[in-house]
Amino acid sequence: MLRKIQLPLQTLNLVVGFMIWVLISSLLPFIKEDIAIPDNQLALVTAIPVILGSILRVPLGYYANQFGARKIFLISFVLLLFPVYYISVANSLADLLVGGLFLGIGGAVFSVGVTSLPKYYPKEKHGFVNGIYGAGNLGTAISAFAAPVVATKLGWSTTVQLYLIILGIFIIANFLLGDKQETKVKTPLLEQIKGVYKNEKLWLLSLFYFITFGSFVAFTIYLPNFLVANFGLDKVDAGFRTAGFIVIATLMRPIGGWLADRFHSLILLMFVFGVYTVSAMILSFAPSIGWYTFGCLTIALCAGIGNGVIFKLVPMYFSKQAGIVNGIVSAMGGLGGFFPPIILTLLFNLTGHYAIGFMALSEVALASLILVVWMYFQGKMSLANEVINHTVEGIMITDMSGKIISVNPAFTKITGFEAAEAIGKNPNILKSNKQPKTFYEDLWRSIETNGFWQGEIWNSRKDGEEYLQWLTISAVKNDAGEVVQYAGMFSDISNHKNKKA
Known part of the structure; x- marks a missing residue:
């Protein structure tokens, strides 16, 4: 009372x-x-x-x-x-x-x-x-x-x-x-x-x-x-x-x-x-x-x-x-x-x-x-x-020249690269040798035409281990419609593929 x-x-x-x-x-x-x-x-x-x-x-x-x-x-x-x-x-x-x-x-x-x-x-x-x-x-x-x-x-x-x-x-x-x-x-x-x-x-x-x-x-x-x-x-x-x-x-x-x-x-x-x-x-x-x-x-x-x-x-x-x-x-x-x-x-x-x-x-x-x-x-x-910081997907943002300007904690967990090691570098630090050159040419052509690309891609962790990613790359535009950044969101689907196999 x-x-x-x-x-x-x-x-x-x-x-x-x-x-x-x-x-x-x-x-x-x-x-x-x-x-x-x-x-x-x-x-x-x-x-x-x-x-x-x-x-x-x-x-x-x-x-x-x-x-x-x-x-x-x-x-x-x-x-x-x-x-x-x-x-x-x-x-x-x-x-x-x-x-x-x-x-x-x-x-x-x-x-x-x-x-x-x-x-x-x-x-x-x-x-x-x-x-x-x-x-x-x-x-x-x-x-x-x-x-x-x-x-x-x-x-x-x-x-x-x-x-x-x-x-x-x-x-x-x-x-x-x-x-x-x-x-x-x-x-x-x-x-x-x-x-x-x-x-x-x-x-x-x-x-x-x-x-x-x-x-x-x-x-x-x-x-x-x-x-x-x-x-x-x-x-x-x-x-x-x-x-x-x-x-x-x-x-x-x-x-x-x-x-x-x-x-x-x-x-x-x-x-x-x-x-x-x-x-x-x-x-x-x-x-x-x-x-x-x-x-x-x-x-x-x-x-x-x-x-x-x-x-x-x-x-x-x-x-x-x-x-x-x-x-x-x-x-x-x-x-x-x-x-x-x-x-x-x-x-x-x-x-x-x-x-x-x-x-x-x-x-x-x-x-x-x-x-x-x-x-x-x-x-x-x-x-x-x-x-961004609490999502389970890895996120990487690059500028127009292709340099990494931001990553989230999930990026580090999946790739092994700390933020300080990745920022300022080119995304090719994650590149594997499993895709031919034409794969990347088609990827960028899709981004230029549609504004994004989505699909499976093989990449490498910091320790050299290759793994399968599900990756989405989007072009980020300003109010004038000009591309100013690229944002990539990815997850590790290796275990999922292995279970299916």
Whole structure:
């Protein structure tokens, strides 16, 4: 029974963690009425919770495998009691920075669920399950929407203290309902890191999540104050609009995971980054509130789909190191939310507008699109190489001059020639003396006329033993129809012939 409630329980845990993570940014228009915050420090105040929320994702993902999600969520929520109360009584910028830093624990719990929940479901459901869990992002929308409304009636300090009650409820819920029997993975941390840090897919997925989740976090903490300052909107209205952005991004996350379970994940990411590129360009032209809303909501759509797709890819590429990789990728996503608000503020102070910052997002999205296309075609080539390397038939490829340029392991097994001994040589190293010259002339005439030749042929192994092959030679053509290579596929049929005899 406890296993069945882990998905809803851990998703609600993430909702609470994210509600707390964006607590300061949601209430900043109210807080700055009581606490003097210089304009050039506003972005830092809202971004500071992202630091610890990103860095801690790596150890929390690892320890979730070691000790189980129940213990990690419990400890995290107990620790959050202290910074939440500290912020509720804050009266200086320093208080907000110190308390905000430790609010990052709320964002760090993300890596706990994405590490724990796949243990309860088959692989074909991992995308959708992680997408459902990722919908816990909705916690940011709840704070963005509800916190300003409550603060209007009760004041921001009392509003913050209400979060202590929510934390208390979930501490009890995890203690009673968390799974004590969760499967543990005890692989040492350094061993896991050594197993993944040289893999380029780790860093590409980190870059993609840096953009998709980073933009989600950045817009979440940047929009409430920006909409008030730049478009003169009411504080509650700005909160509603920010909540709308968050809701769309959150709802699209499980849809992104569901789509990734059914379609090619990299093709979905091509769509995501293509639309990102165009949307960020729209924002860079400092549009009206209507076009700005369109650009933001389109980014929300893509961010949600992208977030869901990426955490389908992590267990596909890193099934044995999912804990540490989930931590690293999600940490990079969190850091992706830290830098943009600060950079946008810095650029605004220098230029008087945000155009360069949004154009930079567009260019990074375009670069990511190119990298996804590269991953897609590299994956196709890798699959083809896997097929070639594991087929039982020997394969030999030559260039137009007749030099061998590639062989597979079965070639070595059948002929005795290692790849290094065969590459660069002419195929006549395999030639026997059992066929007359006219046999080879007919063979090449067939290739020139029909594009291939197929039949029995006597060849020699490295040790001089002659054996009978079934050989197919095909001309490989480019898009212009010109022959560029020749590919031979063969098998040893000597034993088959002997049995027949």
